[in-house]
Amino acid sequence: MSAVLLLAVALAGVDTAVAAGREPVLKQVDLPHSYYWRELYLPQLTTGPSSASFLSDGQSLVYSMAGSLWRQRIGETEAVELTHAQGAYDYQPDVARDGRSVVFTRYDGAGMELWRLDLASGRAQALTTGGAINVEPRLSPDGKRIAWVSTQGTGHFNLFIAEIDGNGLHNARLLLGERRSTLDRYYYSAVDHAINPSWSPDGKRIVFVGNAEIAWGSGDIWSVSLNTRAPVRILREETSWSARPELAPDGRRLLYAGYHGRQTHQLWLSTIDGAPPLPLTFGEGDRRNARWSPDGRRIAFIGQDANGNSALSVMEVIGGATQAVLAKQRRTLAPTARLQIQVRDGRGRDVPARVSVQGSDARAHAPADAWMHADDGFDRAAQATESHYFHCASPCLLDVPAGSTSVTVQHGFAHVPWARRLDLAAGSTTTLHADLQAQALPSAFGKWLSADLHVHMNYGGHYFNSPSHLALQARAEDLDVVENLIVNKEQRIPDIGHFGESVDTGPVRIANAQEFHTSFWGHLGLLNLRDHYLTPDFSAYRHTAMASPYPHNGVIADLAHAQQGVVGYVHPFDTVPDPAKDPVLSHQLPADVANGKVDYLEVVGFSDHKATAAVWYRLLNLGYRLPAGAGTDAMANYASLRGPVGMNRVFLEQRGGDDLLASLKQGHSFVSNGPLLGLLVADRKPGDTLAMAAPGPTKYKVALRSPVAVDHLELVHNGQVVKQFELGGDRRSFDGEGEVDVAQGGWLLLRASNDGADPQLLDLYPYATTNPVWLDVPGGAPPAREDAAYFAAWLGRVIEAAAARDDYNDAEEKRATLDYLSAAQAIYQGKARGK
Incomplete structure (x- = not known):
């Protein structure tokens, strides 16, 4: 968090x-805590299905998978690709009731726009433009109107409605006006949102999720008449972005996803009148993005398969029989090639690794069973969309569009990143050996x-x-x-x-x-x-x-x-x-x-x-x-997410045992998001104390090994840079030694940093620091009174904030809290006075 x-x-x-x-x-979205709403609400690139809609016959589905829309008949194993945009990804299909067209969301790195696909001709038409976030398109039962969620004009998630015909959208307008909550919210905007729209079968109402006067969670389930525009609460429940309520064709039963006291999302049934909800599904994993079949006898939903990847299933409402919709054969719009990637370390052994593959379609690709991940930021001057990657348990096999293909491989910080570009012929199978170079x-x-x-x-x-x-x-x-x-x-x-x-x-x-x-x-x-x-x-x-x-x-x-x-x-x-x-x-x-x-x-x-x-x-x-x-x-x-597991890590020194937490507490370590650092001060390592008989010069040795170029490598003494090392060549490796003058006690550490981001490192910027070597010098360390005064003032503001709270359970809780803070403030005040 x-x-x-x-x-x-x-x-x-x-x-x-x-x-x-x-x-x-998605810098155009003006909401806090983007790592929540982006993952939990907006569509993401996954190799498995992410959302689905029934065709009018109730026997087939259109669904999003791997950035394209696909059509597949339930019970069959072939999926037919319907869309494949260059450098863009398609999500959230909604099939028109007459079965002739599909509206969907397309992401191109700049925004998410609404599109429409004519199923007979294959012609795709943009419905919105402007670079806002437009998601969750839902056509009215008669096909003449469309509801969706957009950030257009405000940066907030609001419900929009428009008329739709062969020429596109007309009279697009807010369904509900924006309002600011009277509650203070932490994870959610001060401005209310309205999301997850769906139509009543008669087309007179829209059911949605809104958080009017809700402090925690994405909101309650509401209904709004298109005539009165006055929302009515159906169900009060703390939802988490993906409730997506939908009325059954009978107009009475309300299907939605919720956790309702459980650890994962399951499917629940309530009614338009808000009857107590009862569960339809059980077990581990999430069930979300559910849709009714046109006859109300089936429900399609997105869950997870045995490997935890997203998966599409269809469940019979009566009896609960459930079958997976598996795309074992894929009929693609363009020719493909097969690529096998084998990753080996410096000693020729197969090792798992982080891999990124970009095809000739300027899209990211991965094996069909791999988890695709995406970065949370990127340089738009260098990339059209954010970086994507998957973890390859070498060897791994994937299908990609024929043509020019780029592959990058990374395996932690102690190996040089590996990259190749190759041209793949249609129908071919190519094995690519990624032999990594160690740099410990x-x-x-x-x-x-x-x-x-x-x-x-x-x-x-x-x-x-x-x-x-x-x-x-x-x-x-x-x-x-x-x-x-x-x-x-x-x-x-x-x-x-x-x-x-x-x-x-x-x-x-x-x-x-x-x-x-x-x-x-x-x-x-x-x-x-x-x-x-x-x-x-x-x-x-x-x-x-x-x-x-x-x-x-x-x-x-x-x-x-x-x-x-x-x-x-x-x-x-x-x-x-x-x-x-x-x-x-x-x-x-x-x-x-x-x-x-x-x-x-x-x-x-x-x-x-x-x-x-x-x-x-x-x-x-x-x-x-x-x-x-x-x-x-x-x-x-x-x-x-911003980087994979291990992007920010501590390197703990093994000193004859396996008590790594002892090494952590003693500071026998360095921390990094890429550069590896070595520091010796008169043979003392980070966490150690160097006792000096007198102030003066002391010897040091330093080392740097980095998967990315480093701008600055510095020795820092008591917060001040006392030595800057000149890095040459590719600025990824350095060894140095010399003397540094130690005039006072305190601490000395080595740090590496960059001024800006590096696209190979999925963090704000490269940064690493050792823990200090502590310097015990006659005369001691400087008193640091200014620093003590800073923390005394800091705690003064904390005491002010704590005292202003009116929600302690009793007076003793408040007294104990303020006494604790005041005792700490007194310590800093004493240090500020030189005591």
Whole structure:
């Protein structure tokens, strides 16, 4: 989950990130927390089906799969491709009642537009233009009107309606006006949205999901008459973007997807009058995007297959008999070729890897059973759409359009990325050998295991993950340890059944830990919990029974430590907190550090690494030996996310044992999203203390190995750069040694960074830092009074925010919270006075 929103500007002089050229995939959408609505609501490229609509005969379907629309008869195994756009992807088909045409959504990297396909001629026609996000097209029963959701004009998801004929759309207009909620919302916009439209069988009403005066979840199910335009609530339920309610042809039964106290989405039936819902489906995995057959006897829906990939099924309403719609043969619009990719490491062994394939159609391709993933940002000057990739368990086999094809392969940070372009002849089979070149750090700097301290195996995404599949993802990324942080998603905790498990697959160890959620204090990673999951796993959820800011993070840290847990702050800062300017400041990190509650800080994570490091340096200056950790916050079952499992990782030194958490807590490590760093200061490694008899020069050795070019490699002493290394050639490798003058005690570390993004690294920008080597010098470290005053002012604002809350359960909770914060503030105030 994202860092606590801190509407701040960076402090003067701090090197803030400029992700040169990299922009969000859908920058025109003006809504918070894009990693939720983009994955949970908008269509994504998957190799399996993602949505479907019945043809008028009720015996065939039109569905989206691998970026095209396909037609297939139920019970048969051949799928016929209907659309295949150059450099664009087609989703969300809705078949006209007369069976002659299909409306759908097309994504081209710039926006999502509505299109119409004439099924007889194959002619496709654009219905909207302008670069907005236009999704969920639904034709009225008589085919004369269309409803859909668009961000046109506002950047928010609103219901639109228009007349439609052979010439296109006419009189497009908002169905409901925009309104601003009186509630403060964290994960959702202050402006209400209206999504998931469908028509009543008589064409007089539209059923939809809206969040008017709803604080949490994507909203309730509503009905609106096209005559009165006055919405009426049908069902109150906390939904999560994909309820997609639809009335049966009888006009009475209401089908939708919901979790309703369960861990996954299932299909439910209510009525137009809002009768208590009853479930239609059960079991693991999600069932979503459901559609009635024209006669109301069948339901088509998207679930997941045995490998967790998206899958299309048709269920009989009476009896529940369900059959999979499998495209075992595919009749494509253009000739194809078969490509086998075999990935080998530097010693000639097959290894799994991350692979990207772009065909002659300027589209991404993957094996039919692979999970396709997409980046959350890209440089529009360099790419037409975001990067896509899949994890190949070498060898892997896929079909691609004939012609020029590009392939890139990556396997963690210690191998050079591999790329080839080749021309594939129609009907041919080609085997491509990707022989990777190793680039490990010299052994003198240590023996390392890499760990991603912040992964969510399942978090409501398009796929259904398992420990075995998560291990495959980790192996492909050359990752040794995964900390699966089990956490709530709305009212559910998707991976709660795995708590207490520890999975060791040999090359990969998966530990099941916990993330503690609060949008007020900041989020915590709780590793190595030996006894039980901490519930409730959130606090300060306004407008709920758990609105109280108590327990604060210090209480949770004590509960975790009581069962031998390791406590860290995760995805801390997108900007540097400014106590003088931030409208609200409630992040509790300084208080918990002063009170000895924090074991590590995600310096590299789902936040701005340079902003987080700026705060970290101030804490180090005050003598707090707070180790850097790293975690991607990867929602590993998402189709769209900022980087794969292991993109942000900590390299933990093995010092004669396998207690990696001890190495984490002691700082025997470095953190990175790409560059590998080695540092020796007079033979001391990160986390060690160098005792010097007197100030003066001391020897150092440094090393850099990186899969991408690096702009800056620097030694940093007490927050100041004391040595810049000149990088030549491809700027991916460097070895150096020399002397650095140490005039004062404190700390010294090595960092690597870039000014902007690199398309080969799916993060804001390349960044890595070692933990400090601590310098024990006569006279000690500088007093850092300015840094202490900064945190004292910070906590003053936190106390102000905490005192203003009116939703503590009782006076004792408020008193205990304010006393805790005040005690920490007093520590910083004392340091600011030189005590």
